[in-house]
Amino acid sequence: MIPDFDVAIVGAGPYGIGAGARLRELAGLDVRVFGEPMEFWNSHMPEGMLLRSPWDASHIGSSRKLTFDSYRKASGQSIPVPIPVEQFVAYGKWLQRQAIPDVDTRRVVRLDKVAKGFALTLDDGARCTSGRVVIAAGIGPFARRLPQFEGFSPEFVSHASDQRNVSRFAGKRVVVVGAGQSALEGAALIHEAGAEVELIVRASQVHWLGMKDKIHKIKPIAKLLYSPYDIGPAGVSRIVAVPNMVKYFPRPTQNWFRKRALRSAGARWLKPRFTNIPITINTSIESAKLRAGKLHLRLNDGSSREVDHVYQGTGYRVDVSQYSFLPPEVLKKVALVNGFPRVSAGFESSVPGLHFLGAPSAWDFGPLMFFVCGTDFAASSLARHVPTVLRSKVAA
Numbered sequence: 001m002i003p004d005f006d007v008a009i010v011g012a013g014p015y016g017i018g019a020g021a022r023l024r025e026l027a028g029l030d031v032r033v034f035g036e037p038m039e040f041w042n043s044h045m046p047e048g049m050l051l052r053s054p055w056d057a058s059h060i061g062s063s064r065k066l067t068f069d070s071y072r073k074a075s076g077q078s079i080p081v082p083i084p085v086e087q088f089v090a091y092g093k094w095l096q097r098q099a100i101p102d103v104d105t106r107r108v109v110r111l112d113k114v115a116k117g118f119a120l121t122l123d124d125g126a127r128c129t130s131g132r133v134v135i136a137a138g139i140g141p142f143a144r145r146l147p148q149f150e151g152f153s154p155e156f157v158s159h160a161s162d163q164r165n166v167s168r169f170a171g172k173r174v175v176v177v178g179a180g181q182s183a184l185e186g187a188a189l190i191h192e193a194g195a196e197v198e199l200i201v202r203a204s205q206v207h208w209l210g211m212k213d214k215i216h217k218i219k220p221i222a223k224l225l226y227s228p229y230d231i232g233p234a235g236v237s238r239i240v241a242v243p244n245m246v247k248y249f250p251r252p253t254q255n256w257f258r259k260r261a262l263r264s265a266g267a268r269w270l271k272p273r274f275t276n277i278p279i280t281i282n283t284s285i286e287s288a289k290l291r292a293g294k295l296h297l298r299l300n301d302g303s304s305r306e307v308d309h310v311y312q313g314t315g316y317r318v319d320v321s322q323y324s325f326l327p328p329e330v331l332k333k334v335a336l337v338n339g340f341p342r343v344s345a346g347f348e349s350s351v352p353g354l355h356f357l358g359a360p361s362a363w364d365f366g367p368l369m370f371f372v373c374g375t376d377f378a379a380s381s382l383a384r385h386v387p388t389v390l391r392s393k394v395a396a
Contacts, residue, residue: 002116003116003117003129003130003131004032004128004129004130005030005031005032005128005129005130005131006029006030006031006130006131006132006386006390007023007029007030007031007032007130007131007132007133007134007386008031008032008033008034008108008118008120008128008130008132008133008134009031009032009033009034009133009134009136010034010035010108010111010120010133010134010135010136010137010325011033011034011035011135011136011137011138012033012034012035012036012037012038012039012096012103012105013035013037013038013039013040013041013092013136013138013358014038014041014060014061014092014372014375015136015138015357015358015374015375015378015379016033016035016134016136016137016357017033017037017038017060017092017095017096017099017100017103018060018061018375018376018378018379019134019136019357019375019378019379019382019383020033020099020100020103021066021095021099021100021379022061022379022380022382022383023379023382023383023386024099024100025099025383026380026383026387029386029387029390031100032102032104032128032130033100033103033104034103034104034105034106034107034108034120034122035103035104035105035107035108035137036105036107037092037093037096037103037105038089038092038093038096040138040139040140040161041085041088041089041092042089043164044140044161044162044163044164045085045161045164046085046160046163046164046165046166046185046186046189047085047086047164047165047166047167047189048084048085048166048189048192049084049085049185049189050082050083050084050085050185050267050269051082051083051084051085051088052082052181052209052266052267053083053229053230053371053372053373054081054228054229054230055068055081055083056228056229056373057228057229057230057231057371057372057373058083058088058372058373059372059373059375059376060091060092060095060372060375061373061374061375061376061377061378061379061380066095066098066099068083068091071090071091071094071095074094075090075094082267082269104122106122106123106124106126107122107123108120108121108122108123108325109121109122109123109324109325110325110327111133111325111326111327111330112327112329112330113329113330113333113351113354114129116129116131117129117130117131117132117133117353118130118131118132118133118353118354120133131353131390132353132354132355132386133353133354133355134347134355134356134357134382135320135323135326135354135355135356135357135360136357136358137323137325137358138358138359139316139318139358139359139370140161141322141323141324142316142317142318142319142322142359143159143160143161143162143314143316144159144312144314144315144316144317145159145312145314146177146285146312146314148285148286148287148288149288149310149312152288152290152295152310155309156290156295156308156309156310157288157295157309157310157312158309158310158311158312159311159312159314160178160182160183160186160311160312160313160314161182161316163186163311166186166189166190166193167193167194169190169193169194169195169308169309169311170193170194170195171194171195172195172196172307172308172309173195173196173306173307173308173309174190174195174196174197174198174307174308174309174310174311175197175198175199175200175285175297175305175307175309175310175311176190176197176198176199176200176310176311176313177200177285177310177311177312177313177314178199178201178264178312178313178314178315179199179201179202179203179206179207179264179265179266180264180265180266180313180315181265181266181267181270182313182315183199183264183311183312183313183314184199184206184266184270184274184313185266185267185270186311186313187199187274187277187311187313188270188273188274188277190311191273191276191277192273197277198277198278198279198280198305199274199277199278199279199280200280200283200284200285200299201279201280201281201282201283202282202283202284203264203281203282204281204282205281206265206266206279206281207263207264207265207266208265208266208267208268208270208271209265209266209267209268210267210268224238225237225238226238227240227241228241229241229368229371229373231261231367231368231371231373232257232260232261232367233260233261236257236260236261237261239257240257240261240366240367240368241368243365243366243368243369243374243377244365246365246366246368247364247365247366254366257366257367258362258366258367261366261367262367262370264315282301283299283300283301284299284300285297285298285299285300285310286298286299286300288310294306294307294308295307295308295309295310297310316359317339318338318339318340318359318360318362319339320334320336320339320340320341320356320360321336321339330351330354333350333351334349334350334351334354335349335350337363338363340360340361340362340363340364341356341360341361341363342363342364343355343356343360343361343363343364343365344364345381345385346381346382346384346385346386346389347361347365347378347381347382347385348385355382357369357378357382358370358374358378361378365377365378
């Protein structure tokens with residue numbers, strides 16, 4: 001069997017687009033990217049959302065010629081900071097058109113291992129083969145939903161990734177659960193859409209980011225303690241910005257880095273928008289019942305709430321078994337730990353020729369892989385590894 005492609009990429013978000021563009025640019029491979037470009041960002045992020053990431057951390061890692069600065073110049077637009085999600089989506093689609101104009105928008109519904117690579121089944125029933133497959137399918141299937149809300153319809157309970165149009169909450173009473181960026185910004189957007197909002201937080205306080213901004217005038221100190229990506233607290237920020245460094249630390253230390261870099265917190269520019277939003281701390285929802293078209297919530301402090309909707313800003317938990325296109329026959333061959341696939345050089349898993357990019361690779365390459373700024377490292381590592389492996393096979 002001669003595969004149809006050298007590399008097939010499942011997913012056309014930032015990691016898929018970045019990897020596809022870099023492979024074509026640096027390696028000259030026959031690469032096919034499958035998926036609707038920027039679909040998750042375009043369809044599952046609330047309107048009005050602003051990126052928490054700074055400008056320098058929002059470039060999609062494909063080419064120095066296709067940065068956000070290049071898009072701003074090409075579009076002739078003045079793009080504010082924080083960056084509106086609509087502008088980020090437009091940038092991603094612009095980059096895709098420049099670097100991978102032939103993206104196949106069909107969805108991969110099944111991936112099978114075959115003799116000389118992989119067979120991909122598409123949503124229209126078509127099949128194709130590829131010597132290697134890069135999974136860059138994003139975090140959508142990993143949405144963390146609280147068990148006490150299982151079985152409720154989207155009319156009454158939703159996750160932050162379910163929403164696009166928050167105006168539907170106008171005039172309603174909404175409880176937002178969580179203390180991370182998605183919960184905090186969701187609460188602000190829903191409140192500004194005309195809803196009565198209460199934020200319920202299990203922790204003892206809401207953490208607001210921005211220490212780097214306080215010391216920005218002392219540039220030598222700021223550069224020493226924080227990377228341009230601004231992920232994690234002082235010191236940790238510098239370490240996690242170098243994924244190849246993270247993997248050499250003992251596992252408990254790596255776990256600590258991830259916990260510190262990904263802890264629940266919100267951008268400081270959100271804080272003024274909470275003037276009229278009550279925050280209830282040290283509290284969690286124990287149960288929920290639907291009566292007379294309202295949700296009746298029982299909290300762990302003995303109090304109760306009657307609301308129209310619960311909005312879960314509860315983040316994501318990586319578990320690649322949630323990728324519906326990965327059948328059990330393939331999954332059982334992938335070395336996993338806590339839902340993460342183990343990956344080595346070039347983000348290759350224990351299944352030869354099968355690579356995982358983005359959040360699933362964070363167990364081995366650290367928390368940078370949860371963010372757009374990780375696309376540069378991922379794409380360049382992949383482009384260095386894949387051609388080398390292919391050449392060695394030809395030589396053999």
